[in-house]
Amino acid sequence: MAGKMLRNRRKAAGLTQKQLGDLIPLSQAMIAGIELGNEVPGAENAQLIDDAVGADGELAAAWHHVRKDIQQHSAYPIWSHGYLSAEVEATRIQHFANIAPGLVQTEDYARAIISEGVKLFGGDVEEKVEARMERQGILTGDDPPWFWSIMDEAALYRVVGGHDVMCGQLTHLLDLAERSRTTFRILPFNRQIPGGVTSIGALLLLTRPGKNEAVYWESGINGAFLEAPNEVAVYRAFYDHLELDVLTPQVSRDLILKAREEHHAHCTHH
Template sequence: MATSVNPTVRRRRLGAELRKLREARGMTAEEVATRLLVSQSKISRLENGRRSISQRDVRDLCQVYGVEDRRIVESLMTMARESRQRGWWHAFGDIPYSVYIGLEAEAASIRTYHSLVVPGLLQTRAYAEAVVSGTGPENTPQQVLKQVEVRMKRQDRIREAEPVRFWAVLDEAALRRVVGDPQTMREQLEHLVDLSMLPHLTVQVIPFSVGAHPGMTGAFSILEFQEANDSDVVYLEGVTSDLYLEREADVHLYTVMYEHLRAEALSPEQSRALIAQVAKEYSR
């Protein structure tokens, strides 16, 4: 688990506490917004952790909710202060999916499904460069380099003393699609074989022979956290914006879907053999 303060997770935890206080008071987000002369969307963004929360916001909300216990107020103030700190990824400037990186940095386990590419945490540098360049043709060389460096830094999560528990299900297409060149693919798949032997990392492949399966609707990831108060999150990457699902019903739906994908995929041992076989084909 990450040891430094994670502003993304702090915002989520603080937002959840503020939502509990509002609900205990029996107030709607619209009523709170009216009291504070702000928009309802601001209250919603504060509660779902998508917006930075200032200590002034906390003070005003505590007054509306009638919170008189100074210990509670001070605890929320501390969380607000920590939520405005900068994570390691902020040193790279404006980068895509920064919210996801913050969640990934704190997750205890990640289950991910990809149909077209190898997941970022498992990519070699050459493969990552080819992916970033190919999916963002308008990126400058400097932007490509920055995004690749961030991706390499993210991979610390699978190398830490207490690494994230990572489970990846891939469609066979991710092995067959030539990203970069055959040598890049061979090195990537050999790297994937090596990683799949780590005790905290599992890789399964859904072969073409399975035919249609639930994952054909698109890639997704399910992140779970150590703290009981941190709800699981389903992450769906978009072109212009990403989607984060936290409702219990949504998480359950994707969890069931993931179990179907794992059941239809080859076993980890069979998957490793297939990946090694395809890597040899690229060698030829």
């Protein structure tokens, strides 16, 4: 998109690729690559190109978003990239996991989980934390998706990052539960996960306008993004059965509060 815009602006300015490159300076091959979408200029060169073709900041802004998207995707495994693109389109996100979902994790909670993952799989902790925090913006916009999360009761008690971190995370869940489009429900210990499943990483079902329902699942070491109706149907049936055994939002809220006050009683976030 930005490449095509550049080509149109360059031609309107009466410049060849070489002439534009000489103004920056960049090689003609680089300008050609940028126009084809195979190359993305850095912030400084993006602004110089924008000025040279009189784009009034439009091109620089477009490339800024492209670089941001690339950076965010690089912080996540390849199998999740389809999900990340679909997440921003979703009007409803349904979630199930045994930890707090990424979209509502506090920075401290996310850092504790990501730090442990980096020990095994590598990567930059702060880059991954920043990417996760930026994703959360979809829940705070003018028209956020409906976000319905089911958490295994273990998520309330397993200590991630220490009791202070847990207290902050559970407090955050309680605050978010006040929003009209965000709901948390707990699958209690005394109820079984459907289908004979004994554990699961994370499962998300996405409703998107004009598209098939999609599924994303991950276990920490692998995952998949699925759109084929026959594959999605299996996970939809699993989630529908799961909903039959979860606690109501109000009872779930009371349990989250109880876990915070009793299990993480020494925290400093009261």
